[in-house]
Amino acid sequence: MASKFSKKKSEGTPAISTASLPDIVFMLLFFFMVATVMRDTELKLKYVLPYADQVQKLEKKQLVSTIFVGKPTKRYQKIYGDKDKIQLNDKFADINDIQPWILKERAARREELRPYMIVSIKADQDANMGLISDIKEKLREVNALKINYATHKGDVSRNEQ
Amino acid sequence: MARRKLQEINAGSMADIAFLLLIFFLVTTTMESMYGIARKLPPPPDPQQEIPPVKERNLLEILINRNDQLMIEDHPAKFSDIKGEVIKHITNFGKDPNYADKPKDAVVNITHDRGTSYKAYITVYNEIIKAYNEVRNKAAIAKFGKPFDELTKEQQKEIKDMYPQIIAEATPQ
Numbered sequence: 001m002a003s004k005f006s007k008k009k010s011e012g013t014p015a016i017s018t019a020s021l022p023d024i025v026f027m028l029l030f031f032f033m034v035a036t037v038m039r040d041t042e043l044k045l046k047y048v049l050p051y052a053d054q055v056q057k058l059e060k061k062q063l064v065s066t067i068f069v070g071k072p073t074k075r076y077q078k079i080y081g082d083k084d085k086i087q088l089n090d091k092f093a094d095i096n097d098i099q100p101w102i103l104k105e106r107a108a109r110r111e112e113l114r115p116y117m118i119v120s121i122k123a124d125q126d127a128n129m130g131l132i133s134d135i136k137e138k139l140r141e142v143n144a145l146k147i148n149y150a151t152h153k154g155d156v157s158r159n160e161q
Numbered sequence: 162m163a164r165r166k167l168q169e170i171n172a173g174s175m176a177d178i179a180f181l182l183l184i185f186f187l188v189t190t191t192m193e194s195m196y197g198i199a200r201k202l203p204p205p206p207d208p209q210q211e212i213p214p215v216k217e218r219n220l221l222e223i224l225i226n227r228n229d230q231l232m233i234e235d236h237p238a239k240f241s242d243i244k245g246e247v248i249k250h251i252t253n254f255g256k257d258p259n260y261a262d263k264p265k266d267a268v269v270n271i272t273h274d275r276g277t278s279y280k281a282y283i284t285v286y287n288e289i290i291k292a293y294n295e296v297r298n299k300a301a302i303a304k305f306g307k308p309f310d311e312l313t314k315e316q317q318k319e320i321k322d323m324y325p326q327i328i329a330e331a332t333p334q
Contacts, residue, residue: 061195130275132282
């Protein structure tokens, strides 16, 4: 009887089983795979969005076309200068390129979705309003009236004045 | 033939492969903020259409200059003053002769310079919308006993009709 309870000879600390490690890693992997949005455009300019708190979430991503406004990144500053520029898809663009671009974006969408198209303006917080009002004027002329000023969610006091 | 014991596949390197993929996705992930202030631009101007005159008292003039300094109705002001002024303007009901007659007629006009920074403009816009949201929320609680967000579509529309958001923008020269 006593032999049944006799302790086994200790063999040092037992190794921690790593068999469940792949499961954990896979779980994380799937999370990031699902959450990843592959950027289809290469950003050629830098922008820091301003803060606002009266914001709405932009949901239907397939309805959104984005106009970027900001200063070219270092690599492109030699060619394009360091003034605020507009980027449409993956090219720098002129203010006059906006209207043909909008028409192209509109044509690429299904017909029943076209009236709901939203143009998201992702502009740097220090961009000049002159350029942005020019963009707005151009959008107005082609009847792309739904716009969205992209911002971070936060108190406006964080836009240090 | 002696039956060979089935060899187990070594799964030890599975973790390595998964880690590799994980790191790849970690690096490429951009958690994009898809928040923003939604606006609807006015339709393109019709040359035949005449702009209806707006009475001076119904107009709250907000001016931002190129140095991001602010003027409300010709008085220098701070960004934090905007909300209070707008609320006073739209809920005046004709009491103060300097503010709007009726909420329906109240217009907030933003004039900015070409050199105004985008963040100043967003701040001003945000404050104006905040003022409207507060007024609408109050009206919703007074009328339906519920905050604006919890109302049905029709009730929201009713409140929106009581306090329509009319924000005009002057095109900068």
